[in-house]
Amino acid sequence: MAPAGRYRLSCSLPAHELDVRGMARALHPLGGFLSVSRDRSARLWAPIDGANRGFAEAHCMRGHSNFVSSVCTIPPSDTHPRGLIATGGNDHIICVFTLDAPEPLYTLKGHKNTVCSLSSGKFGTLLSGSWDTTAKVWLNDKCMMTLQGHSAAVWAVKILPDQGLMLTGSADRTIKLWKAGRCERTFTGHEDCVRGLATISETEFLSCSNDASVRRWLISGECLQISYGHTNYIYSIAIFPSSQDFVTTGEDRSMRIWRAGECVQTIRLPAQSVWCCCVLDNGDIVVGASDGVIRVFTESLQRVATAQEIKDFELELSQSTIDPKSEDIGDINIEELPGREHLDEPGSREGQTRLIKVDGKVEAYQWSVNEERWMKIGDVVGSSGATQQTSGKVLFEGKEYDFVFSIDVNESGPSFKLPYNKSDDPWLVAYNFLQKNDLNPMFLDQVAKFIIDNTVGQTVAKTDTTFADPFTGGGRYVPGSSAAPTSGIDPFTGGGRYVPGSASDAVPPSGADPFTGKNAYRLDASQAANIYFPKKDAVTFDQANPVQIMGKLRELNGSAPEEHTLSDNELILLERLLSVVSHPYAETPTAQQLETLWKAVRWPEDIVFPALDILRLSVRHPRVNENYCSEKACDQFCSHLIKFLNPSGKQANQLLALRALSNCFTSEPGQRLMMSQMDPVVSQAIELRAGSNKNIHIALATLTLNYAICLNRDRDIEGKAQCLSVISTVIEAVQDLEAAFRLLVALGTLICEDVNAVQLAKSLGVGSQIKKYASVSEPAKVSECCKLILNLL
The missing domain is CATH 2.130.10.10 (YVTN repeat-like/Quinoprotein amine dehydrogenase)
Structure with a gap:
């Protein structure tokens, strides 16, 4: 229902003791x-x-x-x-x-x-x-x-109707679009704080700002329209039911109604800050303001207020005072203003303002197109040269205030002026004061409390107080301001002897069961549910050809920097280590073998991949896992592997680092390390989804699955949320069905027997993302797994 006629007062509710x-x-x-x-x-x-x-x-x-x-x-x-x-x-x-x-x-x-x-x-x-x-x-x-992701306060949030998308608007002047907990897009254009958001549809939304503009956006990033009409901050915006028309409220004492991006009606209120609004199902508009009064406006003749109530409202409005800066009136020379005769001429547009001189005072009038008359909207203050003695106000930067405090941030530094009116919100004044003067935002409660304590029943002309930096104990603190080679070919030799990540070295064909290595995979629904949801054992990368790995290691050792070159004895140690970890664990790796491996793992990026291959195989051994993942060594170990996940790095290193991280889950020390480092590991690993290497995608999906297994065991709902976010993000990027299957198993493991996780997955729109896999014919495991998850959802 879009606004069709003229909105008039329906009722006023003296609802609250302070600002609504x-x-x-x-x-x-x-x-x-x-x-x-x-x-x-x-x-x-x-x-x-x-x-x-x-x-x-x-x-x-x-x-x-x-x-x-x-x-x-x-x-x-x-x-x-x-x-x-x-x-x-x-x-x-x-x-x-x-x-x-x-x-x-x-x-x-x-x-x-x-x-x-x-x-x-x-x-x-x-x-x-x-x-x-x-x-x-x-x-x-x-x-x-x-x-x-924002660098300042998040003033506005909105969940879009579908697709699991969310919007946030911030004092950093940006709007961000989020999907599954990750920022998909940042919208820029507003020149000041974003204060309100409203959704038109699944693909369009509106934003309003302290820059006095309303912008209409597509979620793809395009700004379709910019609308101006307010003369000060716009605090709130609301959409009319089944319409693209909307209403806004702001610091210029007004509520404005918009059709097709144009302001069609302006209603002034007898309160400086019109903080909020909403539109009821019948199209009536409700607004809340700094005077604590709720007012309802309607276009229905049956719900319009009585003539006396409207008269009382207009009288209250006419007796209010107007700050010329909040109304964008500008400097006024009272001697040059016309008298009442200026109101004999009709206005040219809705909401137009005229000033006239009456008995030495300045009165403001607004033109109503529907009523074809000028309505008095208040007396302009701060324009007549009044002094504190004659007006009871304090003049500061051309405006009159009830109070002007002098605030010292330290004993030797300059003082700052803090102007305040009784009708202002102390918290907003404090927030703006700190931002304007680059002061620590942690002072917010302190400044607001100071204002409240010093404006109760008394007039304070000047008060000094000192604020110390809570971090240093000193004075002023200024925070940051708000603004591949062909598969099968050895890239180093051109030969075909050893290629990390090749099919022979990677995973079974996509038709094989990655958990058993067998090709005859087909389970009925109940069997699949019992086996996979939840899956309990970590999935690892075990296949290898030790002879090829050592051959490549010996070959590249000759080009390693002198300080990293391995001696013949050290090469023998690594060959023995590779033999130990590639067979049933009849021996225990020695400390000397592990030290030599760590030396090789620190080779330059161009030649380190065979050492990483030995590492991903070795870390499956309990002794190696404990050595590298214990509290003493874990930080260095984990950060070193994360370094290889850089999207601009070598694909072989990316693949083997992902596999090594996945294999860490085979023993308890590695599981503890991976869970404690989940945020940095996942944040970096997920960037590799943008590539086209299917083996990297499979390794990334396996890492995610192993996290899901641990999270299911720990019942960590916040960790599950992060993992669901990863699944939702990665599953849109992968093309390989094996990678998709592992992500589906991860999803099923997370939501199995957990109502909260099911609800969260629904809210993130994961169900709609995976539906396409329900029609996959081969391998059958993909569609069977997908259908099981859809039943859970």
């Missing part, structure tokens, strides 16, 4: 909406029975110890058929409520600063954004993953 900072449409049998406030409460409003207009408070929720900044509804589920309510606050937590209890059902902790944005999606997924620069994905009472 967040709003959302409610999942309530009678309709209605939710509001949250700096007064630390969240309230559910339902239409009054039998009335054409008006709302009554149906439910009040308290659980935060500080201001409440954001709110959203969580869709109904089998457990909670009426849905849930989530609120985020300046106390760094998220409270989740039922519709009939005043206390939280549970709280979500993990953010390190204000939770300023919330969005919900399918299957109970919740996305939160915070001043700590991160966004988090929650499922029930658990954090599934943390989205890291």
